[in-house]
Amino acid sequence: MKYWKRKFFAALLFVVLIFATMLPAVAATAAENKLSNQFPPSHHISKGLAIFADKVKEYSQGRIAIRIFDSAQLFKDTEIVEALQDGLVDIGLVATNKWGGMIPAADVFDVPFLFVGLDSPKKFLEEGAGEILDKEFVKFGVKNLFWVDYGFIQMWNSKRPLRTPADFAGLKMRSYSAGDSETLKALGAAPTLMSSSEMYMALQRGTVDGATTGMPAGVSRKVYEVQKYLTIANYSTAEFSVQSNLDWWTGLDADSQEIILRAGKDAEAWIREAIVDSEAEAEKAVRDAGLEVVVLTPEERAEFVKATQSVKEQFVKHAGEIGGQLIALGDKLFR
Template identity: 30%
Template structure:
């Protein structure tokens, strides 16, 4: 009887072990499937920030939405883009710092603050560097633009593509600006850019660096007399409500750029890196096209809003720029080498 009981107990133990082994095998299969899913199916979020207008039809937002569409479609759901316009995540400098630290994955930023991070990027802020839009695009998309983009990597930032902010124009409440003499005594708001500050001062005005979101109120209250921006921003920010004169100076060109955290970029597979890079290039191409259409009738619109528009003797401003401003930044643009900085400026100027 005891022997029979032992046999029954032995058979029970063996059967229980087999059941446990089977369950363990099934658990192992499930874990493997979950790991595979986490490896390829987890959605990564790209927070995409800019400090431009929030209106959907503005070229910045048309381009941002094109980027989102392409990335989400071509990544098969592995990447999701969240767009934060109108400075929701901070001004341009804050966005750049966020991208550098990795707290913001991507940004569409103006060049103004970039000189603090990559001194050679001050090149793009030089007054009258570009003859026209075609010249600007050839320089940015060519060897000079790539040389500067390569320098971003040392700062933990990858520049994916340049887009177009257009040329910048003076507005003010005092008088038409036709020559540098007309700048005297004017307080002009500028971006946080050393080159821009020194340029406006060299032209004869007093440069007042100020965050973009503060400009309208400063103009309204008379804290500054004027400002300088592209036509689309003069319109979208309704500066025509608090400014009388628009001078067609085209003194600065305004390249914007799609930047991404290098650490985040490296965390992506090569396939997803290509998805993001290709989408950025296409979005920036769309932005350039949209801006041209957006600005087509902008002068007429601003005139109808009550602004007085005048031509400018650009040659007088160009002379000051090349004699007083350019030499001051040779060393910084050349990373401590004046000859290298001058050579880079000349290469940009002479690009055909």
């Protein structure tokens, strides 16, 4: 009997040891979190998100893993806000203007000609805009992890050079947000709100005559293949942020939260540094592709500012007190 007892306890110990060795692997799997990204891997924002994932892994010593799904494999840019709120994905890259329906003040980055340089969003957010918007996101079940600068939005089309507001008459233009649509209307175009993942096909088929998007995104999505003209107007910034489901976030321990925010700051800084080079490389690629590139003169830009002043006024009226605070902050910093 003693022999069989020894055999039994030896077998039991073996099973316990097997389960013990499996626990780290189980824990690692449980800590893998999905991040939805609508940009292709070649875009500088996607590269910045990869840095975020790498830093999370490094700082957590492998305890937390972020798995990125590029090119809208999980959710389109028009779907990501609802997906985050419903907990269908843990983390996602969100265009701030996609909150415009619930948080009208979030459309502030679409206000034309509010900012003057690529460093403007950083100043704007750090001087108080970031805190104001963060509080609004939390009210709708989402936690802002870090900001993602995009660079300036430009105007592409297949019909003619766009040097004055009058040149937009009759053009069907893809827009990326409600605020962008208002700007296009003010300039005389007919906007169609469309996901970035659907833009190329619409331009190729002639469903729309042109589109508003940044130069790096235009190059990543090969917009230059189906367009003839690019107008560099630098009229809005289309800020993004990486956000998470609030319940997922509050379920993390304090150490994990600190690691994710720290990694986010690293990625945020890297993306901002990458923008300048990315913009220059994209413009070169567009010119090499044979597009006619129009760079607005100060006088021409002034005409665009004048034509879109009503959009700024509409924003303040629609976004209420918070919108007014944000515009006042922008005017204080950049006017």
